[in-house]
Amino acid sequence: MTEPLEMQPLGGFLDALASSAPTPGGGSVAAMSGAMAAGLVSMVCALTKGKKQFAAIEEEVRSIHDRAEGLRRELQTLAEEDIEVFGRLSAAYKLPRTTEADAATRKAAIQQVTRQAAEVPLRTAQVTAAILPLCTALAPHVGRLIVSDIGVAALLARATVQSAILNIEINLAGLDDQLYVHETRARIADLAIGLSEEADGVVKIVRNRINQ
Amino acid sequence: MTEPLEMQPLGGFLDALASSAPTPGGGSVAAMSGAMAAGLVSMVCALTKGKKQFAAIEEEVRSIHDRAEGLRRELQTLAEEDIEVFGRLSAAYKLPRTTEADAATRKAAIQQVTRQAAEVPLRTAQVTAAILPLCTALAPHVGRLIVSDIGVAALLARATVQSAILNIEINLAGLDDQLYVHETRARIADLAIGLSEEADGVVKIVRNRINQ
Numbered sequence: 001m002t003e004p005l006e007m008q009p010l011g012g013f014l015d016a017l018a019s020s021a022p023t024p025g026g027g028s029v030a031a032m033s034g035a036m037a038a039g040l041v042s043m044v045c046a047l048t049k050g051k052k053q054f055a056a057i058e059e060e061v062r063s064i065h066d067r068a069e070g071l072r073r074e075l076q077t078l079a080e081e082d083i084e085v086f087g088r089l090s091a092a093y094k095l096p097r098t099t100e101a102d103a104a105t106r107k108a109a110i111q112q113v114t115r116q117a118a119e120v121p122l123r124t125a126q127v128t129a130a131i132l133p134l135c136t137a138l139a140p141h142v143g144r145l146i147v148s149d150i151g152v153a154a155l156l157a158r159a160t161v162q163s164a165i166l167n168i169e170i171n172l173a174g175l176d177d178q179l180y181v182h183e184t185r186a187r188i189a190d191l192a193i194g195l196s197e198e199a200d201g202v203v204k205i206v207r208n209r210i211n212q
Numbered sequence: 213m214t215e216p217l218e219m220q221p222l223g224g225f226l227d228a229l230a231s232s233a234p235t236p237g238g239g240s241v242a243a244m245s246g247a248m249a250a251g252l253v254s255m256v257c258a259l260t261k262g263k264k265q266f267a268a269i270e271e272e273v274r275s276i277h278d279r280a281e282g283l284r285r286e287l288q289t290l291a292e293e294d295i296e297v298f299g300r301l302s303a304a305y306k307l308p309r310t311t312e313a314d315a316a317t318r319k320a321a322i323q324q325v326t327r328q329a330a331e332v333p334l335r336t337a338q339v340t341a342a343i344l345p346l347c348t349a350l351a352p353h354v355g356r357l358i359v360s361d362i363g364v365a366a367l368l369a370r371a372t373v374q375s376a377i378l379n380i381e382i383n384l385a386g387l388d389d390q391l392y393v394h395e396t397r398a399r400i401a402d403l404a405i406g407l408s409e410e411a412d413g414v415v416k417i418v419r420n421r422i423n424q
Contacts, residue, residue, distance in 0.1 A: 018280075036229065038230075
C-alpha cells in the first residue's frame with residue numbers, strides 16, 4: 001500500500017510516525033536507529049581507510065566496514081519487515097469470530113503472527129548488539145575528530161537493543177506458547193548481559209580521547 | 213548544495229551517512245533520533261486522544277501532544293542546522309593562512325564557528341531532554357498495546373541526550389574561550405543530572421504494564 005520505507009523522505013517518515021497511522025511505530029524506529037548506528041561506524045571506517053597514518057589498522061578497518069554495512073542492510077530490511085508483520089497482525093485481528101470454528105482459526109492466526117512479530121525485534125536486537133564490538137575495536141584508533149561518532153554509534157546501538165527488547169516483550173505478553181516465551185526470555189537475558197557496560201566502555205574511551 | 217534532510221529518502225540519507233561525505237554525521241543522527249523519540253510520543257497521543265476510555269486524561273494528552281510536536285519540529289530543524297554549521301566549519305578551515313594576518317583571521321573564524329557548532333548539539337540535548345517528562349506522564353495511563361512505544365521514546369531520548377553531549381564535548385575541546393567552555397560544561401552537567409534514572413523510571417513503568 002505505502003511506498004517502501006527507504007523511498008520515503010525523512011520528513012514524511014517522521015510525520016507518518018507521529019500520526020495515528022498504525023505504521024511506522026516503535027519497531028521500525030528501533031531498526032532505523034540501529035541502522036543509523038551501523039551507518040556511523042561505516043562512515044568512520046570510510047574516513048579511515050586508505051589513509052597513510054592508519055595503514056597499521058587498514059585491514060581491520062576494511063573488515064569492520066564490510067561487517068557494519070552488512071548489519072546496516074539487515075537493519076534496513078528489519079525496519080520494513082516490522083511494518084509488514086504489523087499489517088499481517090492487524091489482518092489477523094480482523095478475521096471473523098462469529099462461529100466457534102472462526103474464533104479458533106482467528107486465535108491461531110493471531111498467535112502465529114504475534115510470534116513472527118516477536119522475531120523481528122529479536123533479530124533487530126541481535127543484529128544491533130553486533131555493532132558494539134565494532135565500536136570497541138575502532139574507538140581507540142580512529143582519528144580524534146571523528147571519535148565522537150563512534151560514541152554516538154555505541155549509545156544509539158545500546159538504546160536500540162533495549163528498545164527492541166521492549167518490543168519483543170510486548171509481543172511475548174500476548175503468546176500462549178510458554179516454551180517459546182521461556183526460550184525467548186532467555187535470549188533477551190543473553191542480549192542484555194554486558195550491554196550497558198560495553199556501551200559505557202566505548203563512551204569512556206571516546207571521552208578520554210576527546211579530552212586528551 | 214544537497215537537498216534538505218527532510219526531502220531525502222531514508223535509504224539515501226543512510227547511504228550518505230555511511231559514506232565518507234562530511235555530512236550527515238553524528239550531530240544530525242542525534243537530532244534525528246531525538247525527532248523519532250518525539251514522533252513516538254506524538255503517535256501515542258494521537259492514538260489516545262478522543263477515545264472515551266481516556267477521557268479523564270484527554271486534556272493532558274492534548275497538551276503533551278502539542279509539546280511533543282513542537283519538540284519534534286525543533287529537532288528536525290537542528291538536524292539541518294548541524295549540517296549547515298559543519299559546512300561553515302569546513303569553510304573556515306579552508307581559509308588561507310599564508311600571512312600572519314590571514315592565519316589570525318582564519319583562527320578567529322574557526323573559533324567562532326566551532327562555538328556555533330557546540331550550540332547545535334547543546335540545543336539538541338536540551339530539547340530532547342524535555343521529551344522524558346512527557347514519557348513519564350504518559351507511561352502509566354496510555355493503552356497497554358502502545359505503552360512499549362513510550363519506552364522506546366524514553367530510551368532513544370536518553371541516548372540522544374548522551375550522544376549530543378559527546379558532540380558538544382568534541383567541539384569544546386577545540387575552543388580557547390575557557391569561560392564559555394566552563395559554562396557549557398556546567399550546562400552539560402545539569403543535563404546529565406537524573407537523565408539515566410528518568411529513562412529507567414519510564415522503562416520500569418512500561419515493563420510493569422507489559423507484564424501486568
